[in-house]
Amino acid sequence: MSLKELNKNIDLKDKDTISSSGMDLSEETRSASFLQQDNQVQFSRSLIDGVEITSTTEALINDPLAREYYGQAFKYLNREYPQDTDGGYFIRVKAGKSVELPVQACLFLKAQGFKQKVHNIIVVEEGAKVYLITGCSASHSANEGFHLGISEFFVHKGAYLNFTMIHSWKEDTSVHPMSIALLDEGASFVSNYVCLKPVKEIIMYPTAVLRGENSRASFNSLILSHPDSLQDIGSRVILKEKNTQAEIVSRAVSLGGKVIARGHLKAENKEVKAHLECRGLILSEMGTIHAIPEMESDYRDVCMSHEAAIGKINKEEIEYLESRGFSRQQAQSIIVRGFMDVNVLALPEILKKEIDDLEDRTLKASF
Amino acid sequence: MLLQINNLSVEVSGKPILKNIHLEIEKGEIAVLFGPNGSGKTTLIKSIMGFSGYEASSGEIIFNGNKLNGLSTEQRVKLGIGLMYQHPPKIRGVKLKQVADFLSSDKDKISAFSNRLSLNQHLNRDINMDFSGGEMKRSELFQILLQNPELLLLDEPESGVDLENIAIMGDVLKDFLHQKGKSALVITHTGYILDYIKAKKGCVMIEGSLWCVGNPKEMFESIRKEGYEKCKECHEPQRVE
Numbered sequence: 322m323s324l325k326e327l328n329k330n331i332d333l334k335d336k337d338t339i340s341s342s343g344m345d346l347s348e349e350t351r352s353a354s355f356l357q358q359d360n361q362v363q364f365s366r367s368l369i370d371g372v373e374i375t376s377t378t379e380a381l382i383n384d385p386l387a388r389e390y391y392g393q394a395f396k397y398l399n400r401e402y403p404q405d406t407d408g409g410y411f412i413r414v415k416a417g418k419s420v421e422l423p424v425q426a427c428l429f430l431k432a433q434g435f436k437q438k439v440h441n442i443i444v445v446e447e448g449a450k451v452y453l454i455t456g457c458s459a460s461h462s463a464n465e466g467f468h469l470g471i472s473e474f475f476v477h478k479g480a481y482l483n484f485t486m487i488h489s490w491k492e493d494t495s496v497h498p499m500s501i502a503l504l505d506e507g508a509s510f511v512s513n514y515v516c517l518k519p520v521k522e523i524i525m526y527p528t529a530v531l532r533g534e535n536s537r538a539s540f541n542s543l544i545l546s547h548p549d550s551l552q553d554i555g556s557r558v559i560l561k562e563k564n565t566q567a568e569i570v571s572r573a574v575s576l577g578g579k580v581i582a583r584g585h586l587k588a589e590n591k592e593v594k595a596h597l598e599c600r601g602l603i604l605s606e607m608g609t610i611h612a613i614p615e616m617e618s619d620y621r622d623v624c625m626s627h628e629a630a631i632g633k634i635n636k637e638e639i640e641y642l643e644s645r646g647f648s649r650q651q652a653q654s655i656i657v658r659g660f661m662d663v664n665v666l667a668l669p670e671i672l673k674k675e676i677d678d679l680e681d682r683t684l685k686a687s688f
Numbered sequence: 689m690l691l692q693i694n695n696l697s698v699e700v701s702g703k704p705i706l707k708n709i710h711l712e713i714e715k716g717e718i719a720v721l722f723g724p725n726g727s728g729k730t731t732l733i734k735s736i737m738g739f740s741g742y743e744a745s746s747g748e749i750i751f752n753g754n755k756l757n758g759l760s761t762e763q764r765v766k767l768g769i770g771l772m773y774q775h776p777p778k779i780r781g782v783k784l785k786q787v788a789d790f791l792s793s794d795k796d797k798i799s800a801f802s803n804r805l806s807l808n809q810h811l812n813r814d815i816n817m818d819f820s821g822g823e824m825k826r827s828e829l830f831q832i833l834l835q836n837p838e839l840l841l842l843d844e845p846e847s848g849v850d851l852e853n854i855a856i857m858g859d860v861l862k863d864f865l866h867q868k869g870k871s872a873l874v875i876t877h878t879g880y881i882l883d884y885i886k887a888k889k890g891c892v893m894i895e896g897s898l899w900c901v902g903n904p905k906e907m908f909e910s911i912r913k914e915g916y917e918k919c920k921e922c923h924e925p926q927r928v929e
């Protein structure tokens with residue numbers, strides 16, 4: 322069965338929700354797909370050689386390799402993680418494989434009050450390159466939904482993983498992702514995070530560990546905060562080896578909700594380079610943005626910096642656009658749109674356009 | 689009368705900047721405003737635009753029969769006023785092209801102006817972000833021409849622009865102002881722009897008052913030779929006829 326056929330059984334509203342979290346339901350622009358609704362894996366197939374995609378539950382039964390990886394990233398940092406998960410995806414990109422079109426995965430909440438708990442494992446073997454887009458979303462029917470997503474990323478020697486996650490929840494959904502990425506020598510990990518829809522609460526603090534020399538990680542996020550929502554979102558990079566590099570960039574706009582933008586850079590070796598940048602715009606009296614950038618180093622020979630800026634929109638910028646004939650409302654929305662520039666994310670061209678359009682739609686509806 | 693300013697006084701941050709300004713610009717007329725740094729020229733323009741913090745504490749501004757006091761900037765622009773900034777702000781993430789597309793739906797016109805002003809490379813850049821001084825001025829001119837207002841407020845259009853580009857900008861502006869019914873208020877220190885436009889009236893702002901009124905080229909020559917002090921000797925602050 323193709324995703325297209327499955328697609329026919331999905332109700333129209335849900336289809337919209339799923340698409341707006343970055344899924345291409347036609348599969349045309351994707352090289353592999355995975356779709357899980359609540360705890361049911363609805364679909365998983367790879368269209369190309371060298372990419373394996375399956376549910377983690379199944380992989381743990383059939384694939385010794387999956388068992389080898391399971392829990393390793395958490396063990397590496399001596400961290401606990403919940404074991405009572407059901408599903409999630411196991412993706413493996415074989416050594417040397419460079420995957421042109423993105424791999425996509427969708428975790429969808431459908432039943433009222435359902436508590437989805439998944440465990441994802443992503444393995445990018447030596448010298449491989451892949452773009453992965455994960456959409457997490459909730460159906461209009463999924464009231465009071467809960468999502469716990471555990472993700473372990475293994476980016477091996479010289480490999481490249483570009484991971485984009487789009488959260489598209491509902492005002493009463495609670496979300497607690499836990500992610501750890503382990504990078505070997507010369508590996509690159511790019512994480513792009515987009516959350517524009519209302520949500521009750523998101524608490525996450527993904528961590529990347531640069532355990533191989535010359536590896537690098539970057540975390541980029543665009544966050545829109547609606548009234549009554551709490552988004553406590555951080556990124557942490559541990560620079561364990563020499564000549565590693567990290568960058569954390571976030572843009573948050575509060576329309577009335579609370580954003581805590583955390584960032585933590587920890588240098589555990591010398592000759593590392595890291596930068597943290599956090600910008601926030603508060604558009605409503607009720608909004609709060611709390612930026613908490615942290616930097617730690619035991620060595621002198623490091624280069625670490627951060628900049629944070631929070632405030633309302635510059636009056637001069639609004640007046641400038643008004644003097645060109647934009648209304649105040651239009652000026653504000655165009656500046657916010659520009660602030661949430663998709664170029665903040667390090668996206669492949671094909672996803673850039675999609676996410677740009679998604680932003681257009683969401684921001685238009687929010688103003 | 690296109691623009692009529694009567695007895696205008698403006699305080700900025702509680703400090704009186706403009707004092708009892710009178711100024712009239714007829715339809716089709718180009719007026720030039722001289723004056724030393726900090727004398728209040730830009731303040732006058734901001735006040736005409738209706739920017740916040742630059743409201744009239746007394747007096748009135750009338751444009752095409754509409755009283756502007758109390759109107760929003762957007763409303764003033766809709767009535768036909770356009771501004772070319774002396775120091776435009778940079779706006780992160782907003783492309784010059786976006787504003788151009790908003791100002792005109794005529795693609796040919798946009799590309800014609802951007803060609804003439806060598807701005808093709810700049811259309812896809814964030815507005816004024818890392819633009820050179822001259823590029824900023826060209827981009828300002830580009831936008832105001834697309835906007836096509838009836839009254840152009842040009843705040844030092846040529847300052848910081850090299851001679852070659854002044855010639856280009858001057859020619860573009862000349863063609864534009866040639867159209868029937870276009871009026872302008874031009875602020876200049878260098879006077880270069882006067883070679884390209886047919887300005888009939890000049891005035892001098894000193895310490896927030898308008899002093900002299902006369903032929904702009906003659907005034908510019910006398911300011912060049914004898915400085916602004918001489919203007920003060922002239923008379924009492926004058927009402928511009």
Ligand SMILES: Nc1ncnc2c1ncn2[C@@H]1O[C@H](COP(=O)(O)OP(=O)(O)OP(=O)(O)O)[C@@H](O)[C@H]1O
Nearest residue numbers: 700701705723724725726727728729730731732774
């Ligand atoms: N927002 C403000 N707050 C405080 N002072 C201001 C403000 N805006 C203008 N001023 C002051 O008002 C005075 C007039 O400024 P304005 O910009 O109008 O001068 P200008 O004639 O355009 O000078 P220039 O030739 O240097 O451009 C200056 O002393 C300036 O510092």
Ligand SMILES: [Mg+2]
Nearest residue numbers: 729730774843
């Ligand atoms: Mg000025």
